[in-house]
Amino acid sequence: MAFQPSKSKKNLFQEKGTLNMNSMMDMMTIILLFLLKSYSTEGALVTPSEQLRLPQSVQGEKPKKELSVSVASELILVNDVVVATVDDIEEDILMIEPLRRKLGEYAQQEIELQNTVGKEFTHVVNIQGDEKIPFEVLFKVMFTCSKSDFYKMRLLTIKTGA
Amino acid sequence: MAYKPSMRRKSDDVDMELDIRPVMNLMVVLIPLLIASAEWVRLGSIEINVPPSKAGAGDSGDEADNEEVEKEKKLGLSIAITDLGITIASPGAVLTSEENQDGPTIPILNDGKQDYDALKEKLIEIKKAIAGKGYKDENRAVITAAGDIEYQVIVKVMDYLQTYENDEKTEILPLFPEVNFSKII
Numbered sequence: 001m002a003f004q005p006s007k008s009k010k011n012l013f014q015e016k017g018t019l020n021m022n023s024m025m026d027m028m029t030i031i032l033l034f035l036l037k038s039y040s041t042e043g044a045l046v047t048p049s050e051q052l053r054l055p056q057s058v059q060g061e062k063p064k065k066e067l068s069v070s071v072a073s074e075l076i077l078v079n080d081v082v083v084a085t086v087d088d089i090e091e092d093i094l095m096i097e098p099l100r101r102k103l104g105e106y107a108q109q110e111i112e113l114q115n116t117v118g119k120e121f122t123h124v125v126n127i128q129g130d131e132k133i134p135f136e137v138l139f140k141v142m143f144t145c146s147k148s149d150f151y152k153m154r155l156l157t158i159k160t161g162a
Numbered sequence: 163m164a165y166k167p168s169m170r171r172k173s174d175d176v177d178m179e180l181d182i183r184p185v186m187n188l189m190v191v192l193i194p195l196l197i198a199s200a201e202w203v204r205l206g207s208i209e210i211n212v213p214p215s216k217a218g219a220g221d222s223g224d225e226a227d228n229e230e231v232e233k234e235k236k237l238g239l240s241i242a243i244t245d246l247g248i249t250i251a252s253p254g255a256v257l258t259s260e261e262n263q264d265g266p267t268i269p270i271l272n273d274g275k276q277d278y279d280a281l282k283e284k285l286i287e288i289k290k291a292i293a294g295k296g297y298k299d300e301n302r303a304v305i306t307a308a309g310d311i312e313y314q315v316i317v318k319v320m321d322y323l324q325t326y327e328n329d330e331k332t333e334i335l336p337l338f339p340e341v342n343f344s345k346i347i
Contacts, residue, residue, distance in 0.1 A: 021182055021186070024186075025182060025185070025186070025189075028186070028189040028193065029189075031193055032189055032192060032193060032196070035193065035196035035197065035200065036196065038200060039196055039199070039200065054205070055313050055314040055317040055318075056314070056317070057206055057208065057317050057318070057320070057321050058321050058324075059206060059208060059320070059321055059324050060205075060206020060207050060208045061206065061207055061209070062205070062206070062207070063205050063206065063207035064207075094345075126207065129313045130313065131312065131313050131314035131317075132312050132313065132314070133312070133313045134309055134310045134311065134312065134313075135243075135307040135308065135309055135310070135311040135312075135313070135316060136309035136310070136345075138313055138316070139343060139345050142210075142343060151211070152209070152210075152211055153209075153210045153211075154207040154208065154209055154210070155207065155208040155210060155317065156205055156206070156207050157205070157206045157207070157208060157317055158204070158205060158206070159204040159205065159206040
């Protein structure tokens with residue numbers, strides 16, 4: 001008959017294992033550094049929404065943060081503040097009056113900044129248009145921008161690979 | 163009576179391991195945060211430069227400039243988009259399609275989409291014909307469209323206006339990358 005295993009010696013040589021975290025730490029550090037590197041401090045340029053889907057394009061450079069004029073399917077916004085609705089646009093007049101007033105304020109501010117602090121007035125405006133807006137609205141917005149001292153326009157698009 | 167020697171002197175060095183749990187906690191929080199705030203959509207921006215509007219257009223100083231401008235050779239290529247198709251024109255002539263003399267240069271395809279590839283072929287033909295002939299605006303095209311044409315279509319046309327490959331497919335040359343807009347009133 002076999003001996004009964006000793007109860008006291010059973011746990012005698014059990015090693016205390018520890019989880020080796022070094023490699024995991026390495027990995028995490030690399031991921032963290034990578035993400036920090038690619039993190040942009042400028043904040044998001046566009047707020048995606050149902051009403052503002054940017055058109056797709058293969059061209060275009062990396063956009064910078066500038067004054068933004070957004071043309072959603074129903075609203076026109078300047079720096080995310082609603083200034084007009086698309087219904088406000090008058091049929092036969094190229095100028096969109098509420099937009100011109102708002103842009104005029106911004107231009108005035110920029111000119112003041114240029115005079116007092118020396119910050120250069122770039123005349124750049126980012127236009128974010130919904131892919132479905134008609135050319136007429138787009139053209140009127142661009143016309144208004146160019147008449148309001150913001151004549152360097154950038155059309156924001158989503159870059160596709162092909 | 164002397165003090166009893168301190169027991170601490172003999173105490174062994176405790177073999178200490180760095181406690182990395184707080185660091186791990188930090189990373190577990192930071193990584194999802196950064197991933198969530200990363201921009202996954204790549205944005206592009208297309209540059210359009212309109213000359214600054216001048217208040218007094220009829221100045222006497224401008225007239226001298228205008229005369230000078232007129233002496234330069236200008237192509238004045240314009241591309242008109244309607245829901246029937248795309249028409250290529252210059253101040254002198256309108257390019258007609260082979261089938262229909264009155265219709266647009268490039269009629270829309272049967273599925274209702276614009277025929278971008280045909281547009282590009284035609285433009286490359288034009289570009290090759292005028293390249294090196296000293297036109298001042300050989301890189302410029304004016305886009306005009308009917309009022310109800312969608313923005314996406316216009317951006318797409320602009321995409322096709324950018325570059326072309328030469329016959330040997332060795333070089334990528336600019337087609338008509340400088341785009342202006344105008345409107346038929």
